[in-house]
Amino acid sequence: xxxxxxxxxxxxxxxxxxxxxxxxxxxxxxxxxxxxxxxxxxxxxxxxxxxxxxxxxxxxxxxxxxxxxxxxxxxxxxxxxxxxxxxxxxxxxxxxxxxxxxxxxxxxxxxxxxxxxxxxxxxxxxxxxxxxxxxxxxxxxxxxxxxxxxxxxxxxxxxxxxxxxxxxxxxxxxxxxxxxxxxxxxxxxxxxxxxxxxxxxxxxxxxxxxxxxxxxxxxxxxxxxxxxxxxxxxxxxxxxxxxxxxxxxxxx
Numbered sequence: 001x002x003x004x005x006x007x008x009x010x011x012x013x014x015x016x017x018x019x020x021x022x023x024x025x026x027x028x029x030x031x032x033x034x035x036x037x038x039x040x041x042x043x044x045x046x047x048x049x050x051x052x053x054x055x056x057x058x059x060x061x062x063x064x065x066x067x068x069x070x071x072x073x074x075x076x077x078x079x080x081x082x083x084x085x086x087x088x089x090x091x092x093x094x095x096x097x098x099x100x101x102x103x104x105x106x107x108x109x110x111x112x113x114x115x116x117x118x119x120x121x122x123x124x125x126x127x128x129x130x131x132x133x134x135x136x137x138x139x140x141x142x143x144x145x146x147x148x149x150x151x152x153x154x155x156x157x158x159x160x161x162x163x164x165x166x167x168x169x170x171x172x173x174x175x176x177x178x179x180x181x182x183x184x185x186x187x188x189x190x191x192x193x194x195x196x197x198x199x200x201x202x203x204x205x206x207x208x209x210x211x212x213x214x215x216x217x218x219x220x221x222x223x224x225x226x227x228x229x230x231x232x233x234x235x236x237x238x239x240x241x242x243x244x245x246x247x248x249x250x251x252x
Contacts, residue, residue, distance in 0.1 A: 028104050028148045029063040031074050031087040039086035045073040055082060060110055062247050063089060064194050075193070077234075078250050104148040112156045113140045116168040123163045126155035135164065153212060183251070188225040190236050190249040192217050198248035202241050217244065225251055 033039045038054040045067045055061065061082075065075040072084035114120055119134040126147050135141065143156040146166070154166030192198045197216035217223065217238075227237035234246035 030060050030090045030146075031063045031076060031082065032060045032090065033057050033082075033086060034088050035086040039082040041076075042073070042081040042083075043079045045081045051080075058110070061087075064247055076247075078246055105145060109142070109144055111140050112143045112158075112164065112169040114138060114164075114169055120164060120168045122158070123155075123165075124161045126163050127153065127165075131162075133162075184225045184228050184236065188251050189222050190225050190238060190244065190251045191222045192219050192244075192248060193250045194248040195219060198244040200238075201235070201243045201245075203243055223249075 033055050034057070036057050038056050041051045041053040041055055043049045043051050055076075061074075061076040063074045063076055066084070067073040067075065067081070073081045074084055074087060074089065075081055114135050114137050116137060119136045121130045122133040122135060123130050126149055141158050141164075143158055145157045147155045147157070147163075149155065155163045156166060156169060157163055190198075197218050200213045200215040200217065202211045202213055223238040223244075225236050226239060228246070229235055229237075229243075235243045236246055236249060236251060237243050
């Protein structure tokens with residue numbers, strides 16, 4: 001099972017006061033970069049510490065929280081922040097029912113680039129009815145809407161009954177991002193920051209997100225990190241064959 005942090009470690013590594021003011025956003029919220037020059041990526045919103053990276057205009061990013069202290073910020077990854085003035089936020093707008101259970105439909109359009117190491121199959125429905133069509137690695141495809149299924153997975157609609165899983169693509173972002181392996185060090189601890197918690201995936205080092213489970217680590221809980229991988233989506237290992245999405249946690 002995932003390895004929780006001991007009480008002693010929790011007491012010695014409590015979030016700082018600046019972490020306490022991070023507030024959640026609606027699950028599935030997406031920030032679209034509206035600044036024509038792109039958005040500077042910051043590692044710390046309090047001290048406004050810039051990184052060398054820019055998020056390109058028009059790209060979209062999952063938002064896991066926001067910070068408001070003079071200048072407002074969106075959190076788009078572990079120690080990754082952008083200024084609100086550089087982006088617009090879109091939250092899930094509608095919901096519907098299907099044979100896959102409750103779904104949230106996001107009114108988003110853009111380009112999905114296949115970042116998995118092999119071609120990926122096209123599905124006739126989100127999570128159901130795989131077809132015989134495959135999309136090659138590094139190919140790019142327009143998508144017309146995004147669906148978040150009840151198990152927390154994102155699926156991209158390529159038109160009609162053509163769907164691909166979000167874990168194998170990079171949605172309108174800098175293609176290099178999909179190949180970055182999340183950083184960690186010996187003794188690193190992952191704190192769950194997602195409002196909806198961090199779902200546990202059972203997998204291997206070659207495919208960490210192979211199978212979604214029903215177990216969700218609660219927001220605010222803290223877990224030892226034993227490894228990280230990126231096969232189109234950054235993930236952290238929290239014990240055995242258990243993995244969580246990097247965007248659902250913050251790692252020290």
